[in-house]
Structure formats: C-alpha cells, structure tokens
Amino acid sequence: MQDSIGVIILAAGAGSRFRQAAGPDKDKLLADCTGRDGGVRSVIEQVLVNLPAHLDKRVLVTREDRHQTVRMAQAYGCDCVELDSPGLGDSIAAGVQACPDLGGWLMVLGDMPFILPASVEQVAAGIREDGISVPVFAGEYGHPVGFGRAFASKLMALTGDRGAKALFAGARVVEVPVDDPGVTWDIDVPEALVFK
Template sequence: MSQSIGVIILAAGSGSRFRQVAGPDKDKLLADCTGRDGAVRSVIEQVLVNLPASLEKRVLVTSPERPQAIRMAQAYGCDFVELDSPGLGDSIAAGVQACPDLDGWLILLGDMPFILPSSIEQVVAGIREDGISVPVLAGEYGHPVGFGREFGAKLMALTGDRGAKVLFAGARVVEVPVDDPGVTWDVDVPEALTFK
C-alpha cells in the first residue's frame, strides 16, 4: 500500500543564537553551507535538495520576512504557509493544517542541511497510521520525525514553542536506526555550517 506522506519543513524560527554570533542581519537559512555532496548552497536549499522525490507533498512554514526562502521552496515544488509566530508548535500545526488529508506527515527542521535522503526514506518507511517514526543515532533521537494519520488532530492542536515531543508519551514509537550524523546536526551557530 502506498501512503501519501507530506513533508512539513519548519522555517519560521528567528535563528537568534545564529544571529548573536554572525550578526543581527544574518539569516541562517540563507547562509552558505557546503553540503555532503560538496556543493555550496544555502542551508534551506541543502534541506530541499535532500528531500526524496517520493515526497511529492511539500509545505514550507516560514515567516513573511523570508521571501528568498519562499522562492527557493517553490522552485523545489513546495507550497508555503506564512506564519507570524516563531513557535515550533504553531509551525507544525500550520503545516499539517495545510495538508490535513494525508496518511502521515514528516516534520523536518529547516536548519538541518546534512540529513541523507536515505535516512529520510527510512523514517518515512517507518510511519504507521497509529505510530511515530524517529531516526536513532547512537541511542539519540534525531530528525525528521514521522507521524501517522491518527496524530493529525493532535499535531494541528499544537501551539506556542512546544513542539511535537509531547506526543511521544504513550505513543507507539518506531525507532529507525541510522548511521547518519546529519539526523542530529542542526545549524544553530555559524561553525555548524561545515559538516565534519
């Protein structure tokens, strides 16, 4: 059975830690980043490049102040939702509300440019209607995280800064072992733009 899984790319955060180091006018999503393939692209483009072609439904959730990120996402076949809140819960809710009728949703952070496409595919393969699929590297949970259809209403009810971690309590969690440091690597500071 082929599932319709949508990917929600969260890109509405302000990136304050990055700006503290790089400067107030520096947007981490637009910073140059050398991908694992050796090509230099912006952080958000690296994230988009790594999306498997099988994920046809793509939604970028971002702030209206990021027209460049919106244009980039559209070039990669994404719909977009503009959101005035940097809250993680608000972003997840808005993304799922934009495509509520799917079999599941993959929540991907817009500042994680080094996740291998194969890792994303493995997490998608682990999505069950009543379960949460999460990559695990050396015992640590990473991203992206997949949610089955039964979590739709709960995802759409999230608010504020609280992400979807609260949904793990009592849920059926499918742990997907991966050998990919990209699943725990986010770009919070400029030094993190180079994968080591």
C-alpha cells in the same frame, strides 16, 4: 503508506543564536553551506535537495519576511505557509492544517542540512497510521520525525514554542536506526555550517 506522506519543512524560527554570533542581519537559512555531496548551497536549499523526489507533497512553514526562502522552496515544489509566529508548535499545526487529509507527515527542520536522503526515506518508510517514526543515531533521537494519520488532530492543536515531543508519551514509537550523524546536526551557530 509512504505515497500519502506530506513533508512539512519547519522554517519559521528567528535563528537568534545564529544572529548573535554572525550578526543581526544574517539569516541562517540563507547562509552558504557545503553539503555532504560537496555542493555549496544555502542551508534551506541543502534541506530541500535532500528530500526524496517521491515525497512530492511539501509544505514550507516560514515567516512573512523570508521572501528568498519562499522563492527557493517554491522552486523545489513546495507550497508555502507564512506564519506570524516563531513557535515550533504553531509551525507544525499550520503545516498539517495545510494538508490535513494525508496518511502521515514528516517533520523536517529547516536548519538541518546534513541529513542523508536515505535517512529521510527510512523514517518515511517507518510511518504507521497510529505511530511515530524517528531516526536514532548513536542512541540519540534525531530528525526528521514522522507522524501517522492518527496524530492529525493532536498535531493541529499544537501551539507556542512546544513542539510535538509531548506526543511521544504513550505512543507507538518506531525507532529507525541510521548511520547518519546528520540527523542530530542542526545549525545554531556559524561554526555548525561545516560538517565534520
């Protein structure tokens, strides 16, 4: 089913915790970040670089004022959906609505630049029509999270700040063990830009 998986990059959040620490004009998605490959890129570019090439249906969901992020995403082959809401539920719904006829969707957070491409591959490979695929590192669920086709209507019905966590209840969850701390490492504060 992997060939019909869409990647939804969720990048519409305001990043308020990061801005409180770094300054009100600092967008964490554009902050310089040294990737696990040693390359220095913006956070959002690190995320895009780590997406496997064969997952070529890509949709970035972001805010209307993030012109640089949109240009970057387009350079990496993404369609872009501009959203006037920082809510995670709204972002997921908009992303799936942009490509509703696929076999599944992989939800990638725009502020998680340290996920290894192999981990993305493994989670994508674990997607089943009626299941949720999630990486597990050190006993903790991480990202990205994959949803099969059966979840389309529920994903498109999400709203507000609540993400898709509620969909796990009663679902067939495929846990994908990974040796990758990047699946639980997000950028909320400037100190997190350095991977340890």
